[in-house]
Amino acid sequence: GIQVEQSPPDLILQEGANSTLRCNFSDSVNNLQWFHQNPWGQLINLFYIPSGTKQNGRLSATTVATERYSLLYISSSQTTDSGVYFCAVALQGGGSNYKLTFGKGTLLTVNP
Amino acid sequence: DGGITQSPKYLFRKEGQNVTLSCEQNLNHDAMYWYRQDPGQGLRLIYYSQIVNDFQKGDIAEGYSVSREKKESFPLTVTSAQKNPTAFYLCASSTWDRAPNQPQHFGDGTRLSIL
Numbered sequence: 001g002i003q004v005e006q007s008p009p010d011l012i013l014q015e016g017a018n019s020t021l022r023c024n025f026s027d028s029v030n031n032l033q034w035f036h037q038n039p040w041g042q043l044i045n046l047f048y049i050p051s052g053t054k055q056n057g058r059l060s061a062t063t064v065a066t067e068r069y070s071l072l073y074i075s076s077s078q079t080t081d082s083g084v085y086f087c088a089v090a091l092q093g094g095g096s097n098y099k100l101t102f103g104k105g106t107l108l109t110v111n112p
Numbered sequence: 113d114g115g116i117t118q119s120p121k122y123l124f125r126k127e128g129q130n131v132t133l134s135c136e137q138n139l140n141h142d143a144m145y146w147y148r149q150d151p152g153q154g155l156r157l158i159y160y161s162q163i164v165n166d167f168q169k170g171d172i173a174e175g176y177s178v179s180r181e182k183k184e185s186f187p188l189t190v191t192s193a194q195k196n197p198t199a200f201y202l203c204a205s206s207t208w209d210r211a212p213n214q215p216q217h218f219g220d221g222t223r224l225s226i227l
Contacts, residue, residue, distance in 0.1 A: 001171075004154075031214070031215070033215055033216065035218075040220075041200055041220070041221050041223075042218075042220050042221070043155075043202060043218040043221075045215060045217060045218075048214075048215035086154055086155070088154075088155070088216075099157055099160065099170065099171075100145075100155075100157065100204075100216060101157075102147075102154030102155045102156070103154055104152075104153060104154045105154055
């Protein structure tokens, strides 16, 4: 099956710093989503971005599908950004279109 | 408000007991999914359903069962055959109208523990 690798596994920042999280995947995909899981376990949709670039406030994401990676940028980080960030992908074509495969996540801690 | 409701938030299971986790959505989504999350890990797919009265096994279906009698409901039963059921269970849904893969939206989860 498809492999999804996220880096770094852990990241500690001071409030106000910027960061870049990376997601590499091993095959062509037609769904790529970034999620934020807060300390209560809620999984929040950040971006649906199988290709291209999107921005939402302090967050932006870029997926280069031909090179099989995606980047999530967090600018001017806040303590509420703490939590685990997951990248998830679904294979292109075939009956497995709808099966999201998750990476192991990046644990982000933002200190005041 | 439209969304996905999972209940209960916390559930305890005794040895040899079956338990059922509820997932209801009012987003009019065709497809629904169940995932399992273990501590420090990503989510893994248990079962998914693209249409009423049809469902498919995911990567870790052993010890679980599902039904899809209504479009808005997709309950998951954790059977006594599942030897390590302690985990966080998340339900998701998405649209499916001859469109390419659509984003999945998640409920708030159910934490299941063994007594």
